[in-house]
Amino acid sequence: MFSTQTFFDSFGPLFWAARYTLLVSGLGIALGLVIGALVCAAALSRVRALRRFAALWVSFLRGVPLLVQLLLMYYLLPVIGINVPAIAAAVITVGICASAYISEIWRGAIGALPPGQSEAAAAIGMAPRDIWTRIVLPQAVVMSLPALVNELILLVKASSLVSVVGILEVTRASQAQAATTFRPLEVYLAAACIYLLINLCLAGLGRYLEHRMAV
Amino acid sequence: MVQASAVEIRNLDKFYGPFQALKQIDLTIPPGKVTCLIGPSGSGKSTLLRCINFLEEYDAGEVRIDDQLIGYDGPGRKMSARKLRQMRRSIGMVFQQFNLWPHMTALENVAEGLIRVRGLGKADAATRAAEALRKVGLEDKMQNHPARLSGGQQQRVAIARAIAMEPRLMLFDEPTSALDPELVGEVLQVMKTLAGEGMTMAVVTHEMGFAAHVADQVAFMEAGELVAVDSPDAILHNPSDPRISDFLRTYHERNAF
Numbered sequence: 001m002f003s004t005q006t007f008f009d010s011f012g013p014l015f016w017a018a019r020y021t022l023l024v025s026g027l028g029i030a031l032g033l034v035i036g037a038l039v040c041a042a043a044l045s046r047v048r049a050l051r052r053f054a055a056l057w058v059s060f061l062r063g064v065p066l067l068v069q070l071l072l073m074y075y076l077l078p079v080i081g082i083n084v085p086a087i088a089a090a091v092i093t094v095g096i097c098a099s100a101y102i103s104e105i106w107r108g109a110i111g112a113l114p115p116g117q118s119e120a121a122a123a124i125g126m127a128p129r130d131i132w133t134r135i136v137l138p139q140a141v142v143m144s145l146p147a148l149v150n151e152l153i154l155l156v157k158a159s160s161l162v163s164v165v166g167i168l169e170v171t172r173a174s175q176a177q178a179a180t181t182f183r184p185l186e187v188y189l190a191a192a193c194i195y196l197l198i199n200l201c202l203a204g205l206g207r208y209l210e211h212r213m214a215v
Numbered sequence: 216m217v218q219a220s221a222v223e224i225r226n227l228d229k230f231y232g233p234f235q236a237l238k239q240i241d242l243t244i245p246p247g248k249v250t251c252l253i254g255p256s257g258s259g260k261s262t263l264l265r266c267i268n269f270l271e272e273y274d275a276g277e278v279r280i281d282d283q284l285i286g287y288d289g290p291g292r293k294m295s296a297r298k299l300r301q302m303r304r305s306i307g308m309v310f311q312q313f314n315l316w317p318h319m320t321a322l323e324n325v326a327e328g329l330i331r332v333r334g335l336g337k338a339d340a341a342t343r344a345a346e347a348l349r350k351v352g353l354e355d356k357m358q359n360h361p362a363r364l365s366g367g368q369q370q371r372v373a374i375a376r377a378i379a380m381e382p383r384l385m386l387f388d389e390p391t392s393a394l395d396p397e398l399v400g401e402v403l404q405v406m407k408t409l410a411g412e413g414m415t416m417a418v419v420t421h422e423m424g425f426a427a428h429v430a431d432q433v434a435f436m437e438a439g440e441l442v443a444v445d446s447p448d449a450i451l452h453n454p455s456d457p458r459i460s461d462f463l464r465t466y467h468e469r470n471a472f
Contacts, residue, residue, distance in 0.1 A: 120314035120373075123268055124328040124380055125303040128296075134327065138318050 006183040010174070010190035017173030018194055024090050024162050024169065025155040029102075031095025032155075033148075036102030043107050054103065061100035067161045069093050074165045090162040094155060101151055109144040110136060142213045149206030153199045170194055219246040219415040220281050220305065220383040222267055227276035229262055229439075236262045237273070238439045244384075247413040251426040251447070254436035255462055260419040263436070264386050267417060268306045269299060280306070280384065304332060307377030311389040313369045315361040321348060321372045322357040325379045333380065347379035348372070351405050367398030374405055385409065387418040403429075423466060427451050435459050 043054035061069070073093040077084060084092075113136060121131045163172035174191035178184040222244035229237035237259050244250045252260040265271035266278055269286040278285050285302050288294050294302075315324050325344035329335045335343065348357050351371040361369050370390055377385060387406065391399040403425050410416055410429050420426060426433050426447055433450040435442045437458050443450060454460045 114312070114314070116310055116312050116314035117316065119270060120308075120310060120316070120376075121327075123270060123303060123306070123308040124377070125300040125332045126328065127300060127331070130331045134331065135316055139316075142318070 003183055003186050006181050007186040007190055010177055010181075010187045011194070013177060014170055014173055014187075014190055014194050017168050017170050018198070020087070020162075020167050020169040021156065021159050021195075022198070023087070024094055024159040024167070025152065027091045028094030028098055028155055028159070029152050031091065032098025032102045032151075035096060035099035036106060039099055039103035040106040040110075043103060044110065058100045058104060061097050066094070066097050066158055067164060069097055070161060070165055086165045086167055090165055090167055094159065094162065097158075098151060098155055102148065105144050105147045105151065106140060109140040109147075112143060113139055142210075145206065145210050145213065149202060149209075152206075153202055156198055156202065157195060218383050219413055221246040221415065222384065222417070223277070223279040223282075224263075224267075225277045225279075227263070227266060227273050227278065229259075229266060229271065229273045236439050237266070240276070240441050242434055242441060242444060244415060244417055245431070246415050248431035249410045249416045249418065249429050251430040251433045252417065252419045252436060253421070253423070253426060253433060253450075253462075254442075255465075258436040259439040260436050261388050264388050264417055264419050267384075267386055268303055268308055269294075270308070300332075304380060305383045307374075307380060307382035307385040309370070309373050309377055309385070309387045309390045311392050313361070313366070313373045313393070315369055315372055315376075317361050320358050320360055321353060321364065321375075324361070324372055325376045328376065328380050344375070344379055347375040350378065350408075351375045352401070365398060366394045367401045370394065370402045371405055374402075374409075378409065382414075384415045384417070387416065387420070389419050389421065391420070391422055421466075423451060423463075435462070437462070 039054050039057055042050040043058075045051055045054075070090065070093050073089050074086065077089055117135055117139070118131050121135050126134075159169060160171035163169060163175075168176075170191050174187045178187040181187060222242075224240055224242040224244075227237050227240040228235065240263060242250075242263075252264065254260055262271055266273045267280070267285070269278070272286060280302065283302065284294075286294055286299065288298075315321075316327070319327065322341060322344050325347050326337075326340040329340035329343055330337060333340075345354070345357060348354055351374055353368060353371055353375065356364060356368060356372075361372070364372065374390075390406070391402050394402065399422070403422065406416070406418070406425070407429055418425070418430070428447075430447045432444055433447045434444045435450055435454075435456070435458075442456050442458055443454075445455075449455070450459060451463065454463065
């Protein structure tokens with residue numbers, strides 16, 4: 001029999017745990033955006049070594065599972081003498097991993113701009129810095145929004161992996177709940193509802209931003 | 216009357232890998248005159264035009280604007296980016312695909328260069344931009360984004376964007392080729408007005424009517440070579456070279472119905 005009582009009771013503790021889910025994915029994407037911008041700049045640089053570095057960065061981080069990256073980071077940091085709380089290690093790893101995807105999203109958006117856009121600016125004598133900040137980036141950022149929202153939604157779901165380094169986010173909390181109530185179905189269903197709720201909100205926010213910033 | 220530039224092109228060569236796109240081009244574009252470049256697709260007309268403001272880097276020869284070499288300081292020595300930008304300020308360019316910036320209104324498109332390149336304040340730039348838009352007949356569309364303008368209107372905004380910078384030379388790269396036939400006239404009209412004011416103009420075009428009526432000289436190109444430069448009448452009605460007559464025959468066949 002399905003216990004409606006357990007289902008609804010699960011929401012309290014799981015919502016409380018959701019703050020870690022939001023923290024890890026929110027700070028993760030913020031860090032990912034910053035590092036992703038730098039990696040993208042490196043990928044588009046005229047300096048060959050920087051382009052190489054960006055290519056390596058992206059292929060390593062896309063090629064190794066986030067779960068393995070988390071474990072690596074968790075055990076690596078103390079070895080090199082950095083002692084940070086598990087949550088910090090989790091945020092850094094998620095952010096670095098996201099940066100690989102985000103840099104590719106931006107590189108793609110910039111590459112999708114017709115060359116005539118910057119040519120028209122160059123033809124009237126605009127300096128490269130102005131061409132970037134006034135012509136290329138404003139359009140590339142808008143074009144990349146759907147893909148960035150998609151990435152953020154993926155991150156919210158991927159944040160369940162940080163439970164392996166002992167962070168009590170939604171998935172880990174629901175495992176604990178399931179073990180104490182012996183009602184796994186009700187508890188996991190509640191967890192699914194919470195993820196769905198978060199991601200529906202994000203998708204809605206994405207649509208709102210796209211609409212507002214539409215060119 | 217605008218202060219008009221002269222362009223001297225000497226022995227110009229341009230390669231794409233092993234392919235020679237321009238072969239030993241010699242062409243003088245006199246100040247205050249309209250020069251039309253015609254010829255089949257792929258003949259190098261656009262490439263030649265784009266060498267004039269160095270959007271396309273040429274490999275040998277010279278392009279001089281009012282006696283100043285563009286792109287190079289001397290043989291094999293590239294000009295600094297700053298100096299090149301300085302020279303480009305006085306060369307307006309209009310593209311086949313308009314290349315308006317879609318995230319800006321018509322007014323912002325025109326004002327952008329005045330602010331970033333000419334260093335004008337926002338208010339001054341807006342006044343000057345509005346003036347340029349009025350000149351191309353778009354005073355009532357200033358607040359529209361490009362997506363809400365017809366092709367002809369977009370191209371007129373693009374012309375306004377160029378003339379707001381007060382160029383002494385205007386380059387037109389097939390300015391009406393992307394337009395629906397009924398919108399071609401409004402763009403050509405603006406170009407005629409500009410020509411009447413004494414602007415030096417180089418126009419790559421397939422509009423033989425425009426070449427016949429507005430051009431002071433017509434240059435015919437084929438396969439990277441400049442075949443002939445002469446008066447519109449001589450080129451279009453008494454072609455001296457069989458390549459020109461062939462081209463015109465094809466043109467007339469395509470436009471006959």
